Amino acid sequence: MPGIRVQQAPFDYGQECARFAAGRMDTGAVVTFCGIVRGDGALKTMEIEHYPGMTERALRQITDEACARWSLTDALVIHRFGPLVPGERIMMVATAAPHRADAFAAADFLMDYLKSRAPFWKKETRKDGTSWVAAKTSDEDALTRW
Secondary structure (H helix, E strand, O other), X not given: OOEEEEEOOOOOHHHHHHHHHOOOOOOOEEEEEEEEOOOOOOEEEEEEEEOOOHHHHHHXXXXXXXXXXXXXXXXXXXXXXXXXXXXXXXXXXXXXXXXXXXXXXXXXXXXXXHHHOOOEEEEEEEOOEEEEOOOOHHHHHHHHHO
């Protein structure tokens, strides 16, 4: 069953990758991705908000869909909430499959979903004020591939 974690605490990307890949005999490929809060010199913090329960259900649905669409042996999604500063890890996706094409496609699908549809709300505090982050057309357009 895919793993879903929504947490405030930081995670160790290297340890998570090693744990996810350990002991897999039915898997020929593991793909991982780690999202990092991008700094541009003006960003002070990014605050991630979510509704507990609702968020986990939505992430479970999309990871279950990924497992059904591609031949995955496992999947993992970790997403943080709370205040984050540039350079901090915000999320991670890992997929395991017998063959790399399925692992890459499923990871890409999950990342597109997380970027555009997952129930998280982002508020940026910048040197010139605070504002909610609006959805980007490019992120929505990426979903049309799926």
